[in-house]
Amino acid sequence: MIDLHTHHHRCGHARGNLAEYVAAGRARGLSVLGLSDHAPLWSKPADHPAPGMHMARSAFAAYVAEAxxxxASHVGDLEVLVGVEGDYIEGAVxxxxxxxxxxPLDYVLGSVHYVDGRxxxxxxxxEPGFDVAAFARRYLELVRAAAASGLFDVLAHVDAWKGRAPTPWPDVADEVDRTVEAIAAAGVAxxxxxxxxxxVGEPFPSDAFLRRLVEAGVPITYGSDAHEPGEVQYGWDDVSGRLRALGVHRLATFRGRERGFVPLEAVGESV
Ligand SMILES: [Zn+2]
Ligand SMILES: [Zn+2]
Known part of the structure; x- marks a missing residue:
């Protein structure tokens, strides 16, 4: 079992240090734990332009060294991967x-967090009158651009436009189809x-989005997006059920930015 998306205190809005996340991963019996805190906001020249959201530029080298x-100290036990969650920001690729x-990174998660400055x-x-459908379409357009940028090994929370959005959510299935095609063409997980x-009560992406990705042959992986050590492997039972129902038998993992796979089933699967 793996978890490739975790944070820690350096980003300014997560709790716990890296060693505590590693300990949580070991306590849960993970075979791979990825450390992937929010990268500095490299779109801005200042050292620390968003202290509650991103680590400082000057903190990044120490983060990588600590990870x-x-x-190195957990070889043969739990495999720790050194990653980062980077932002896709137009003009800053x-x-x-x-x-x-x-x-030296094992993998880079790519996220759209900022949509036209918000x-x-x-x-x-x-606010009243906000066009949720237009926002969702713009979000997915940025996800396609993130896929095509070549910056990232894994795209994170690809339909996070739903976060905090009022329900019922708009149907943007046509835009999802276009996005799945772009992701498959880019070869990113x-x-x-x-x-x-x-x-929002369901994983990102939705079952319908995930099914299209699987049908298109896109490699799938899993991340809890833990912002405290107790959230490591959050919701895994739910996710593993969804993945098995879709016929997914392996999860993507990375070393030195090279992709490999681990079997989802403990027995009887080739890696
Ligand atoms: Zn965060
Ligand atoms: Zn994120």
Whole structure:
């Protein structure tokens, strides 16, 4: 069992240090735990422009070094991966490419958090008259651009536009189809993210979106998006049931930015 999406205190809105997440992963019997805190906001020149959302630029090297040390100290036991969750921000792709290339990483999660200057979980955006369908379409357009950017190994929470959005959600199935095609063409993996379970009562992406991804042959992985150590492996039983129902038998994992797979079934599967 794996969990490729976790945070810790450096981002300014998660609790616990890296060692506590590793301990939680071991306590839950994981075989792979990915450390993937929010990258610095490299779209801005300042050292620490968003202290409650992102770690400082000057903190990133220490984060990677601390994660590498934990990785080295747990060989043969729990495999620790050193990753990061990077933002897809229009106009900042080359800045992210440059910064990511400076550090030895096992994988990079790619997320759309900012849509035309507003954060996806900013609940104040849903003022009366707010066009949720237009927002969802714009979000998915940015996910397609993130896929095509080549910056990322895994796209995170690909329909997080639902977070905080009023229900019923608009039907954007045509836009989802276009997005699945773009993701498949880019060769990037997609995570099933259980912050959706915590925020909207179902994982990101929805079952319908996930089914289309699986049918298109997109590699799937899993992340709890834990913001405290107790959330490591959050919702895994729910997710494993959904994956088995769709015939998914393996999950993508990464080492040195090379993709591999671990079997979902403990026995009888080839890796
Ligand atoms: Zn976060
Ligand atoms: Zn995220």
């Amino acid at each position: 590498r040390a934990l990785q 080359e800045a992210y490419r440059t910064e990511l290339a400076r550090h 954060h996806v979980y900013d609940r104040t955006r849903f 997609v995570e099933v993210n259980t912050s959706g379970l915590r925020k």
